[in-house]
Amino acid sequence: MSSFDLVCRSGGMLPFSVILPDLRKSTYILFATIVCYACDTSKSARETDADTKNTATEILEGMVLIPGGTFTMGGRSEQAYQDEFPRHDVEVSPFYLDATEITNTQFTKFVEETGYLTVAERPVDWDEISKQLPANTPKPPDSVLMPGSLVFKPTEGPVDLRDFSQWWVWKTGADWRHPEGPQSDISGREDHPVVHIALEDAQAYATWAGKRLPTEAELEWAATGGDNDNKYPWGNEPIEQAYDKANFWQGFFPYQNLEEDGFYATAPVKNYPPNAYGLYDMAGNVWEWCADRYHVQSYEQDSQVGVVKNPEGSVVSYDPNEPYAKEKFVVRGGSFLCNDSYCSGYRVARRMPSDRDSGANHKGFRCAKDI
Ligand SMILES: [Ca+2]
Ligand SMILES: [Ca+2]
Numbered sequence: 001m002s003s004f005d006l007v008c009r010s011g012g013m014l015p016f017s018v019i020l021p022d023l024r025k026s027t028y029i030l031f032a033t034i035v036c037y038a039c040d041t042s043k044s045a046r047e048t049d050a051d052t053k054n055t056a057t058e059i060l061e062g063m064v065l066i067p068g069g070t071f072t073m074g075g076r077s078e079q080a081y082q083d084e085f086p087r088h089d090v091e092v093s094p095f096y097l098d099a100t101e102i103t104n105t106q107f108t109k110f111v112e113e114t115g116y117l118t119v120a121e122r123p124v125d126w127d128e129i130s131k132q133l134p135a136n137t138p139k140p141p142d143s144v145l146m147p148g149s150l151v152f153k154p155t156e157g158p159v160d161l162r163d164f165s166q167w168w169v170w171k172t173g174a175d176w177r178h179p180e181g182p183q184s185d186i187s188g189r190e191d192h193p194v195v196h197i198a199l200e201d202a203q204a205y206a207t208w209a210g211k212r213l214p215t216e217a218e219l220e221w222a223a224t225g226g227d228n229d230n231k232y233p234w235g236n237e238p239i240e241q242a243y244d245k246a247n248f249w250q251g252f253f254p255y256q257n258l259e260e261d262g263f264y265a266t267a268p269v270k271n272y273p274p275n276a277y278g279l280y281d282m283a284g285n286v287w288e289w290c291a292d293r294y295h296v297q298s299y300e301q302d303s304q305v306g307v308v309k310n311p312e313g314s315v316v317s318y319d320p321n322e323p324y325a326k327e328k329f330v331v332r333g334g335s336f337l338c339n340d341s342y343c344s345g346y347r348v349a350r351r352m353p354s355d356r357d358s359g360a361n362h363k364g365f366r367c368a369k370d371i
Helices: 023-060 104-114 126-130 199-208 216-223 298-303
Strands: 063-066 069-073 088-092 095-098 148-152 168-172 287-293 328-332 352-355 368-370
Touching (some): 095 216, 287 352
Antiparallel strands (some): 063 095, 148 168, 328 352
């Protein structure tokens, strides 16, 4: 989804030059100095080794080792969309994946250490955005080009679900610190996933953390928990009975949310049980950025080369619904807004294209790392 479609925007020498008159003393000092130097060298090596181990521990803290393997990627049910086909065999190497979505606490640490400013906190670059729109699209008022992001707003009643502009509103001042707009904040939501994250925000965090974004093949493989027949991360228990499995939308989208899972919007990470690999919220809560460009026919391309090893997505991006969009990337896993009547994003095979600059209050990420 492009933000702009809604509001027109879318990391010696030894110091031994001492000359002494007493040879014995000189010899002693030389010996002592060499011994001490050797001690210092040894100590230095140990410290370096310890530092390295500490760094590795920090990086891997909160991560899960996902085994490698081959699986059949793509739609597993009648709900599958065209872009989930053809099903094709994919080999994934072992990798580490964050057990949870990145939280507000984690993102706060990143921003405090780096001073990073997210896309939603910057003014909109009209010259850049206009390249992705039909020619002669008029420049919107400056007020629309102020920093901001998309915020979900429920409708009064049933609406045409093909028109998502009805439940997304542009809010100046909406960003990760202000999920619902400038009057809101994240106090009490420290352990909720960070939202209003654009692709480059997620990439910047990952680089700072010594990690990377996962591919969609990695996320689908990891979401299954090792059972390729799983439609959802928890298995195949129907979504209507899975209110204790994930944070999604119960009731009638986008106007009636029964909150049977306990949450209208985001939930704290780890609020629901993990899948078989120990991963939380692989379905629901917030959509998660992947490293892959979205192309509606990328599976067609991959299926023609036999078993595809560690696919990284299409070289070019294409979404037939928004042909002017310059670059769309894949998001996975669905969000607190997902419902069977709309996107069924909680299915492990579900792919969703997203404009790289578009964050919203249902979009976050988690990181991966090579072994
Ligand atoms: Ca919910
Ligand atoms: Ca998620």
